[in-house]
Amino acid sequence: MKNITFSAEETLIQQAREVAHRHKTTLNQAFRLWLESYARQQDVERFNQLLDHLQGRLHSGGRRFSREEMNERR
Structure with missing residues (x-):
């Protein structure tokens, strides 16, 4: 573990x-x-950011998939 030194107001410390x-x-x-x-x-x-990107992929042409479509097994 590396030691570091920082400074702050004495009262704050x-x-x-x-x-x-x-x-x-x-x-x-x-x-x-x-x-x-x-x-x-x-x-x-x-x-x-990844979640935002992936959520964007759950849309198709501005249409949201239904719960059934998202859980559909192929």
Whole structure:
């Protein structure tokens, strides 16, 4: 695991430590969870774009398929 250094207002860091303590965790662990979530935002955006694209393919000439047509086995 790589260490990083960041800076923030001292009062903000103290408040964050208190919140982490109330949640029975450390500021380091809370930051790791936030960093992971922040890094995965791009994955979520790509997934949403894929869903939009696939939903567009469920249409044919502006006509929506019925539930029966979408579940039809061939």
